[in-house]
Amino acid sequence: MGLSVGIVGLPNVGKSTTFNALTKASNAEAANYPFCTIEPNKAIVPVPDPRLDELAKIVKPNKIQHSVIEFVDIAGLGNKFLSNIRETEVILHMVRCFEDSNVTHVENSVDPIRDIEIIETELILADIEQLAKKIEKLTKEAKANVKGAKESLECAKALADHLDSGKSAASFSEFDSDVFNALNKELRLLSAKEVIYGANVNEDEISIDNEYVKKVKEYAKERGAEVIKLCAKIEEELIGLDDAEAKEMLESLGASESGLESIIRTAFAKLGLISYFTAGVVEVRAWTIHKGWKAPKAASVIHNDFERGFIRAEVISYDDYIACGGEAKAKEAGKMRLEGKDYIVNDGDVMHFRFNV
């Protein structure tokens, strides 16, 4: 299941600061995920979800488990570094939107659109290189009449022309075609990935949109991408505080919520992920699935046996669960549904699986 976000950006824009904040956020929870190998350039972070706290108020469990996603940091540009993020599904593009004469800018001035274009050109160049190799291979296959090779070759060549003109794969006219999708599945094109722009501002500008942020927002709007404004330095400090202190600090800066949390939540949604819940005294837990998954497949993230021996799912929607004050009362009120194997799980469903193996 695709769960990871790659961080890119020019040097000195705040990537490491952001990544450090993410790593700190992950420390508390990482121990709960023994299946995750922790590598220095990866942070596995909990997805903030206030619904878990509401469920916990009712159930009073021993522990709470959040959904998690992974962020991957890259140490630089060029093909070698960029290959680190090929396997990720979404890109977090950090952009410098702050002035600070103590922090040198590699291009000697603050200009977020120029910076974005430099990075996006890098991504396109890396894709052109990948694609050239593929075109060579497909040319041979097409000559040998390998099935499907001719169509793939045509699409690959059209894509190469598109990339050569400086445009990203995301704006390729055949983006939604099956042939393109098959190519992309293999090549994992960097410029085809969804992008979230992280606009890094100074702490005294969190509550406003400065000129730089406005420009980034305009740029992103044309591309249907999202912009999250944050002050990376502050985010790092916020992680060390308890909830009440963090809230007070944000309020004093005129911000309603942590930018890092917005990034994590936005990334989760961009990955096409949703959560369903299990709520028992042992734990109240969010389970991560893709939007559109049916009940048996959703059950498999808890255990393969749940999918193999799936009989039925008992489902209470989150709103009903909270409104009724828990499972027993929701059942009494007739709010528990029995759903079969074709049920498409909704975000926030509180579930029990009946299975038999």
Ligand code: GDP
């Ligand atoms: P990277 O090269 O993109 O990983 O950038 P870093 O995260 O290492 O940040 C470069 C420098 O900018 C460091 O000295 C940071 O402390 C500083 N920095 C990061 N975010 C901000 C910010 O929001 N405002 C200011 N003034 N400095 C920042």
